[in-house]
Amino acid sequence: MVPAHVPADRVVDFDLFNPPGVEDDFFAAWKALLDGPGLVWSTANGGHWIAARGDVVRELWGDAERLSSECLAVTPGLGEVMQFIPLQQDGAEHKAFRMAVMKGMASRFVVALEPKVVEISRELIDGLRPKGHCDFVAEFAEVVPLNIFLTLIDVPLEDRPRLRELGVQLTRPDGSMTVEGLMQAADDYLWPFIQKRMAEPGDDLFSRILSEPVMGRAWTEDEARRMCRNLLFGGLDTVAAMFGMVALHLARHPEDQRLLRENPDLIPAAADELMRRYPTVGVSRNAVADVEIDGVTIRKGDLVYLPSVLHNLDPASFDAPDAVNFGRDLTPIRHTTMGVGAHRCVGAGLARMEVIVFLREWLSQMPKFTLDPSQPVRMKGGNVGACTAIPLVWDA
Ligand code: HEM
Known part of the structure; x- marks a missing residue:
């Protein structure tokens, strides 16, 4: 049932978990919505708004007053189960908990972690190189972020296989x-x-965060669980998805591989531009007040989905948004890959460092690589879109 306040010309049949054509191209599947109005109502998944133009995505993402983060996702029940801290908090409470997490993830700790990320990446690459092929998703993209997370919280190496399946x-x-x-x-x-x-x-991430007082008191056990859960769930599939998109881009663009191999100084700028070009995360909000936007009213109680892809790939947000241009001026950061406003990703510095290290290590230690023409690349939709298979080959 479409609610009465939703005009008929805003109604679309678009399932964010499975947009038409997503298995072949997540970005093209979403971009189909850019041809319509700036805010549409999807009848899928119980019915919710989708911001479908760059300016609308950005404006709503920045409106933490009228749009609450409590719901987590349009998936019914997910928010009640996860209870993430700080992701599902609002207002002053959110600010207090987020501050503690931010302190724990300060840039000096990210810098200190870099040698470990290099080590983890090299070890994997050394194992893969002689094979001449791999499924990049299963054999690299998913493994590195998990190992980094476990390093962050100081889990012993021998314990790691237990968390691999998870x-x-x-x-x-x-x-x-x-x-x-x-x-x-x-x-x-x-x-x-x-x-x-x-x-x-100790001096690991959890210890640093949990020893920061929140609102003048210590963390409770329940809060500690919810925060650690947020970091685990927030920093794995997002980074794996980004690694996948970056590898896919380079496999399809040998000229960019060559450029970065010959000019490694370009790698930080390339990481920023690739992260802008391949945004995979979408977030949900529930309206706690009416919001007038794009000629319609989001009513208190409505759910709104904000896909970063429809901001970053809208030609009104960036010139020639589909083109990857390592010289593009991205300062100050205007893309929404890591979100915008009160909830902007607290792991953004860590994620950027991970992508830079991946590019440096992979390009300096692997020969030229391409897609295996005999096997398809596969993608999936969802709150974090991603490649599920990237068959790479190189000359061993
Ligand atoms: C390329 C990788 C990543 C992407 C694309 C990404 C994306 C995002 C986005 C879009 C948000 C905003 C959510 C919202 O507005 O509701 C966010 C928040 C968050 N991210 Fe990330 N993220 C990445 C990596 C990480 C990492 C490595 C960690 C930590 C280990 C992390 C932890 C978090 C947390 C805790 C929040 C909640 C912040 C808050 O609510 O104040 N993320 N992320």
Whole structure:
């Protein structure tokens, strides 16, 4: 049922989890919406708005007053299960918890972590190079962010295989685990570490964050769980998806591979531009007040979906937005890949460093690589769109 306040010309049949053609091209599937009005009502998934033009995406994303983050996603029930901190908080409470997380992830810690990220990447690349081929998603993109996360929270190496399956379910769920099951498995795994860090803080990420007081008091155990869960769920599939898009771009553009191999100084700017060009995250908000925008009213209680792809790839946001141009001026950052406003990604510095290290290490240690023409690239939709298979080949 379409609510009475939604004009008929705004109604679309668009399932964000499965837009038409997404298996072949996530970006093209979404961009079909750019031809219509700036705000549309999707009848899929219980009915919700989708911001479908760059200026509308950005304006609504910045409106933390009238659009709450509590709901987490248009998927019914997901928000109640996850209860992420700080992602699902609003107002002063959000600010207090976010501040503690930001302090724990300050740039000096990101810089200090870089050698470890280099080591993790090199080890994997050394194993892959002699094979001459790989499924980049399963064999690199999904492995590195998980290992980095475990390094961040100081989990011993021998424990890592236990979290590998969970990591795969987080990045490529095969339906064998419910959201509740997944959340429980993550909590069960993380809990002993959280408890230990709360009792005897070390110098790992969890310890740093949990020893920052929030609103003048210590974190409760429940809050600690919800925050650690947010970091685990927030920093795996997003980074894996970004690695995948970057690798796919380079496999399809040998001229950019060559450019970056010959000019490694361009890599930080290339990372920024590739992150702008390949935005995969969309977020949900629930309106806590009426919002007039684009000639329609978002009513209090409505859900709104904000896809970063429709901001970054709108020609009104960036000139020739589909083109990858390493010389593009992206300062100050105007893209929404990492969000915008009160909830902008707290892991943005870490994610950028991970992409830069990946580009440096992969391009300096792998020969020229291409897509394997005998196997397809596969993509999926969802709150984090991603490649599910990227068959790469190179001369071993
Ligand atoms: C390329 C990789 C990444 C992308 C594309 C990404 C994207 C985003 C986006 C779009 C938001 C805003 C959410 C909203 O407005 O509702 C966000 C928030 C967040 N991200 Fe990331 N993220 C990435 C990596 C990471 C990493 C590595 C971590 C931590 C290990 C992380 C942790 C978080 C957290 C905790 C928040 C919530 C911030 C808040 O609510 O104040 N993310 N991310």
